[in-house]
Amino acid sequence: MSKLEARDVNLFFGAHQALKNISLQMEKHTVTALIGPSGCGKSTFLRLFNRMNDLHNDMRLSGTILVDNKNIYQRSADVDALRKKVGMVFQKPNPFPKSIFENVAYGLRINGVRNKNYIEERVTRSLQQASLWDDVKDNLNRPALQLSYGQQQRLCIARALAVEPSVLLMDEPTSALDPASASTIEELIYELKIKYTIVVVTHNMQQAARVSDRTAFFYLGELVEYDETKIIFTHPTHQRTQNYVTGRFG
Amino acid sequence: MKKLFNISNTLITLLIKLCGLISGISVLLIIIFLFSEASGLFNKPSIDQETVIAISKKNTINDPEAIQIKQIFNREIRNWSALGGKPDSILLFRLDDLILYYPADAVTEVPDTMRARINRLFAQHDNLIGYFPASLMPHEFSGRVLRIPNLNVMDFIRGREWIPDARPVNIYGALPLITGTLWVSLLAILIALPLGLAVAIYMVEIAGRNINRILRPAITLLSGIPSIVYGFFGLVVIVPFIQDQFGLPAGESALAGAILLAIMALPTIISISEQAIRNTPQSMKEASYALGASKWQTIHKVMIPFASRGIIASALLGLARAIGETMAVLMVTGNAAVMPSGFLEPVRTIPAAIAAEMGESTQDGLHVKALFALGCILFVITLLINLSVEYMQPRTKKRMML
Numbered sequence: 001m002s003k004l005e006a007r008d009v010n011l012f013f014g015a016h017q018a019l020k021n022i023s024l025q026m027e028k029h030t031v032t033a034l035i036g037p038s039g040c041g042k043s044t045f046l047r048l049f050n051r052m053n054d055l056h057n058d059m060r061l062s063g064t065i066l067v068d069n070k071n072i073y074q075r076s077a078d079v080d081a082l083r084k085k086v087g088m089v090f091q092k093p094n095p096f097p098k099s100i101f102e103n104v105a106y107g108l109r110i111n112g113v114r115n116k117n118y119i120e121e122r123v124t125r126s127l128q129q130a131s132l133w134d135d136v137k138d139n140l141n142r143p144a145l146q147l148s149y150g151q152q153q154r155l156c157i158a159r160a161l162a163v164e165p166s167v168l169l170m171d172e173p174t175s176a177l178d179p180a181s182a183s184t185i186e187e188l189i190y191e192l193k194i195k196y197t198i199v200v201v202t203h204n205m206q207q208a209a210r211v212s213d214r215t216a217f218f219y220l221g222e223l224v225e226y227d228e229t230k231i232i233f234t235h236p237t238h239q240r241t242q243n244y245v246t247g248r249f250g
Numbered sequence: 251m252k253k254l255f256n257i258s259n260t261l262i263t264l265l266i267k268l269c270g271l272i273s274g275i276s277v278l279l280i281i282i283f284l285f286s287e288a289s290g291l292f293n294k295p296s297i298d299q300e301t302v303i304a305i306s307k308k309n310t311i312n313d314p315e316a317i318q319i320k321q322i323f324n325r326e327i328r329n330w331s332a333l334g335g336k337p338d339s340i341l342l343f344r345l346d347d348l349i350l351y352y353p354a355d356a357v358t359e360v361p362d363t364m365r366a367r368i369n370r371l372f373a374q375h376d377n378l379i380g381y382f383p384a385s386l387m388p389h390e391f392s393g394r395v396l397r398i399p400n401l402n403v404m405d406f407i408r409g410r411e412w413i414p415d416a417r418p419v420n421i422y423g424a425l426p427l428i429t430g431t432l433w434v435s436l437l438a439i440l441i442a443l444p445l446g447l448a449v450a451i452y453m454v455e456i457a458g459r460n461i462n463r464i465l466r467p468a469i470t471l472l473s474g475i476p477s478i479v480y481g482f483f484g485l486v487v488i489v490p491f492i493q494d495q496f497g498l499p500a501g502e503s504a505l506a507g508a509i510l511l512a513i514m515a516l517p518t519i520i521s522i523s524e525q526a527i528r529n530t531p532q533s534m535k536e537a538s539y540a541l542g543a544s545k546w547q548t549i550h551k552v553m554i555p556f557a558s559r560g561i562i563a564s565a566l567l568g569l570a571r572a573i574g575e576t577m578a579v580l581m582v583t584g585n586a587a588v589m590p591s592g593f594l595e596p597v598r599t600i601p602a603a604i605a606a607e608m609g610e611s612t613q614d615g616l617h618v619k620a621l622f623a624l625g626c627i628l629f630v631i632t633l634l635i636n637l638s639v640e641y642m643q644p645r646t647k648k649r650m651m652l
Binding site for chain 2: 055
């Protein structure tokens with residue numbers, strides 16, 4: 001049983017078809033990289049799994065998206081519960097203008113968690129998991145916006161981890177960061193896959209090659225090729241994939 | 251041709267500079283005028299120059315305060331011991347009372363006779379206090395003329411009674427008017443802020459483009475209605491409603507004024523807080539949704555905190571409008587210049603007091619100066635509010651860029 005699955009997915013924004021007939025499965029505790037040139041639909045595809053595309057009101061979807069074998073676009077589906085299970089990290093770090101502690105505690109608080117000890121424990125644990133704990137443990141009440149960009153992104157990861165999701169969606173998580181911060185995040189992704197199923201959208205070929213187990217190549221809303229990362233980067237079936245991963249276009 | 255263009259260019263620049271200079275100077279002059287007029291209240295005793303208050307020479311009390319004199323003539327103080335004198339009941343004397351002391355056939359308008367009679371009265375009665383026109387002052391007066399101390403600023407602001415037409419001394423205590431103004435305005439904001447915020451949230455998060463297309467001009471229209479029309483509406487609708495609901499003898503009350511002002515402050519509050527809420531970055535909202543927050547949790551925990559400065563600024567601007575509002579408030583608050591003790595009591599606000607009393611005060615009298623002093627208080631209050639809005643504003647802008 002795969003953790004995440006898309007079956008015959010077609011997605012429209014108004015008259016524009018963003019995704020064309022996509023089917024793909026992602027296994028538990030793996031890292032899947034979604035690659036492809038800008039506008040190819042990889043971010044849109046990623047956002048299907050926590051229903052973030054719902055925020056657009058002219059969206060139309062056909063096909064099925066399964067998380068833990070449940071259709072998340074069913075009428076009876078609980079979107080808020082889904083988003084607790086499927087966490088997300090965005091391209092630009094977007095901490096709330098609150099303290100470091102309150103940022104991480106946010107997800108717990110909106111779930112109605114009142115127990116102070118439990119919240120503190122979760123915040124500490126999440127910051128440790130996001131390898132931010134050592135940077136911030138002296139003062140958790142500092143405003144989150146005072147952190148460096150790379151630290152802010154790790155804070156956003158900690159914030160997502162605090163609600164104990166089983167899936168982590170990452171939408172170009174390092175594209176706004178300097179190389180040093182980016183490699184910290186990459187190491188983090190590698191560690192986190194022991195506990196989580198991770199899907200990461202990236203423009204950075206080396207990054208995809210380094211962190212992912214499987215890679216999906218998107219082009220103009222179509223899934224061109226999906227295979228083990230090793231194969232995609234060494235012996236891809238399609239010429240277009242070959243061209244893209246070797247940097248001949250994109 | 252080019253030369254002509256250059257000349258007209260410098261001319262226009264000069265003209266614009268002149269306009270700026272003139273408007274700047276005139277604002278300054280108006281403020282100076284306001285304060286210099288008001289200062290006239292504080293360097294004179296609050297009694298007509300033509301009136302004299304006197305007591306018997308044997309009476310040893312110190313010069314009393316203006317408020318004590320008012321209390322004496324209102325029979326609130328009936329014994330000299332209350333003022334530190336010998337225990338003896340206070341005997342009042344007004345010019346009309348001369349008849350009481352002299353037989354009816356002895357009525358006279360001859361100044362000399364009147365002077366003599368006044369003189370004799372003050373000589374005869376040790377416990378007498380009275381006032382009469384300065385023109386009737388006897389030549390060798392047997393009594394002692396009381397000096398009324400000048401009103402000072404703190405007494406003016408803290409004074410709990412506003413009786414500008416009291417005789418022989420006028421009582422100018424602005425506190426009832428200041429409290430009235432603040433009560434009505436603050437209650438108005440208390441009513442208008444939750445309502446306005448709700449409408450703003452509705453416009454940003456719930457209403458579609460089509461509803462907003464109707465709603466926004468409607469709100470603009472609301473701010474364009476003349477205040478006298480609001481006042482009329484309040485008088486015909488709100489006042490009777492309050493009267494019926496609370497079983498009052500009269501519905502004119504602080505509450506009526508507050509409801510009316512709340513309606514008038516709504517457009518300001520709605521449009522400014524709507525803008526502030528709309529400025530919440532999409533990334534913040536997404537972050538919240540992605541953690542499983544519902545729409546209401548996102549509004550409550552992310553959007554409103556983010557917009558809080560703008561929302562406070564909107565409340566302050568609404569308050570500034572409410573405080574300065576005159577006509578509508580004048581019509582529905584009942585205009586009683588007493589310390590308010592509840593929201594269902596009539597009150598008088600500062601602008602209403604100025605508007606209502608300007609006509610009945612003499613041009614050079616103290617009353618006019620007291621009204622100017624009220625104007626100064628109002629000016630200071632609104633200035634403080636506007637300064638705090640200024641303080642809120644730049645940070646909101648900085649946040650927006652984020």
